[in-house]
Amino acid sequence: MIEGADGVGRSTHIALLRAWLESRGHAVLDTGMTRSVLAARGIKEAKTGHTLGRLTMQLFYSTDFMDRLENEMLPALRAGFVVLTDRYIYSAIARAEVRGIDSAWIRAIYSMALVPDAVFYLRINSPQQLVERVLSSGRGFDYWESGMDIRLGDDFYDSFVEYQTRMLKVFDRMCGEYGFHSLNASRSVRSVAADLRRSVARLLDQRKLPEEIIHEASADGRWVLRLATRARVKTN
Amino acid sequence: MISYGNHRFPGKLFVVEGTDGSGKSTQLTLLYQWLKAEGYPVFSSEWNSSPLVKDTTRRAKKRHLFTPATFSLLHATDFADRIERNIIPPLKAGAIVLADRYIYTAFARDVARGCNRDWVRKVYSFAVKPTQAFFFRAPLDVAIDRIILGRPRLKYYEAGLDMGWSDDPLQSFRTFQGRILEEYDRMVDEFGLTLIDATRSIEAQQREMRALITEHLKRNRSKSN
Numbered sequence: 001m002i003e004g005a006d007g008v009g010r011s012t013h014i015a016l017l018r019a020w021l022e023s024r025g026h027a028v029l030d031t032g033m034t035r036s037v038l039a040a041r042g043i044k045e046a047k048t049g050h051t052l053g054r055l056t057m058q059l060f061y062s063t064d065f066m067d068r069l070e071n072e073m074l075p076a077l078r079a080g081f082v083v084l085t086d087r088y089i090y091s092a093i094a095r096a097e098v099r100g101i102d103s104a105w106i107r108a109i110y111s112m113a114l115v116p117d118a119v120f121y122l123r124i125n126s127p128q129q130l131v132e133r134v135l136s137s138g139r140g141f142d143y144w145e146s147g148m149d150i151r152l153g154d155d156f157y158d159s160f161v162e163y164q165t166r167m168l169k170v171f172d173r174m175c176g177e178y179g180f181h182s183l184n185a186s187r188s189v190r191s192v193a194a195d196l197r198r199s200v201a202r203l204l205d206q207r208k209l210p211e212e213i214i215h216e217a218s219a220d221g222r223w224v225l226r227l228a229t230r231a232r233v234k235t236n
Numbered sequence: 237m238i239s240y241g242n243h244r245f246p247g248k249l250f251v252v253e254g255t256d257g258s259g260k261s262t263q264l265t266l267l268y269q270w271l272k273a274e275g276y277p278v279f280s281s282e283w284n285s286s287p288l289v290k291d292t293t294r295r296a297k298k299r300h301l302f303t304p305a306t307f308s309l310l311h312a313t314d315f316a317d318r319i320e321r322n323i324i325p326p327l328k329a330g331a332i333v334l335a336d337r338y339i340y341t342a343f344a345r346d347v348a349r350g351c352n353r354d355w356v357r358k359v360y361s362f363a364v365k366p367t368q369a370f371f372f373r374a375p376l377d378v379a380i381d382r383i384i385l386g387r388p389r390l391k392y393y394e395a396g397l398d399m400g401w402s403d404d405p406l407q408s409f410r411t412f413q414g415r416i417l418e419e420y421d422r423m424v425d426e427f428g429l430t431l432i433d434a435t436r437s438i439e440a441q442q443r444e445m446r447a448l449i450t451e452h453l454k455r456n457r458s459k460s461n
Contacts, residue, residue: 039306039310042288053316053317054320055362056286056289056317059316062313066305070303070306105358112355
């Protein structure tokens with residue numbers, strides 16, 4: 001799974017990784033935050049109105065996450081897919097923490113998540129670099145990505161810089177805590193993609209092929225056990 | 237932490253809980269009329285009433301999209317919106333807030349659906365502790381009769397048909413309500429719920445509630461004088 005700030009190139013890299021994995025014969029499911037069948041539309045509408053309270057927002061995100069976990073990711077993993085996710089629980093936790101929400105509470109909610117095989121953290125050195133990307137994308141500053149709901153500055157720009165600076169700090173802290181693979185995302189797309197491929201290839205080599213895993217399940221139930229391993233996200 | 241749990245707002249929060257058909261909503265309406273007539277600022281808030289979440293819930297119920305975990309989390313989202321919008325602000329303003337169903341409904345239903353008891357309690361740890369929570373207890377058969385009489389057909393999630401206990405809606409509903417009642421019973425001590433015998437006359441139940449609530453309101457007045 002891939003984590004990192006807004007505009008850092010996560011979706012670009014997921015698309016590249018997916019094409020590469022498929023060309024090597026792996027089935028891929030790609031998913032991402034606020035893409036669930038259940039809650040995506042509701043979240044979008046709520047965000048448009050800018051009337052979403054802090055707690056309500058976190059819980060809406062968690063509903064979206066759980067729907068994708070249970071109805072997309074778990075079935076895909078069971079079927080031997082490689083699951084690529086654009087953001088996982090860490091972005092949700094970081095957003096909550098930046099908004100002053102109790103971190104034990106938010107972590108307890110996400111304690112139902114599966115521990116991923118790897119978390120690739122696309123790291124950027126300063127929010128200034130993100131600003132450049134936002135401008136060059138032509139989209140302009142987004143209300144929520146600028147943290148305007150907590151108004152960290154007089155305007156979108158000031159708030160964006162402060163919000164993203166705080167997000168970066170939280171991500172850096174989690175990087176050690178959860179053992180992210182940190183990648184310097186200030187480099188060219190090509191060299192970041194090459195790094196990602198190398199790491200993913202190593203992981204896939206270490207792991208048994210999906211067929212064997214499924215076979216293993218019928219033998220001694222270990223795969224089932226693995227999927228049942230939950231609650232490993234630290235709650236304190 | 238943004239846990240409102242122990243905050244002391246000037247307002248009061250009274251909550252009614254109980255299985256479907258226990259008569260709690262009727263009692264809350266009577267309470268509302270009385271408090272209003274007495275001149276108190278009263279505000280009422282219902283379970284499952286957030287305009288932000290409504291469309292998502294309706295769609296999910298219609299298309300049977302819920303799992304026990306997402307059912308739980310979406311209802312928590314709905315509740316958080318109520319807390320942030322309709323419960324905390326009036327309490328701060330000194331109003332009496334009457335809530336038809338509160339966190340105990342989620343604890344009972346979600347655990348009856350197989351969610352982890354501690355997890356559900358943690359999810360809702362941002363809620364305010366009510367001034368008093370009334371649990372309207374009716375024996376299973378009485379509650380079920382009341383529901384069946386007033387309704388042509390049980391709904392899918394209401395009957396717990398998502399759990400696959402039985403294909404017969406009535407049988408499934410009975411199993412589900414039985415489990416819910418068990419959860420409520422264990423919460424009486426855990427959360428200090430006030431037990432109201434829901435088999436007595438409506439008038440008798442209302443008298444008992446008014447007497448209890450008067451105590452809280454008196455206490456408030458003598459404090460401010």
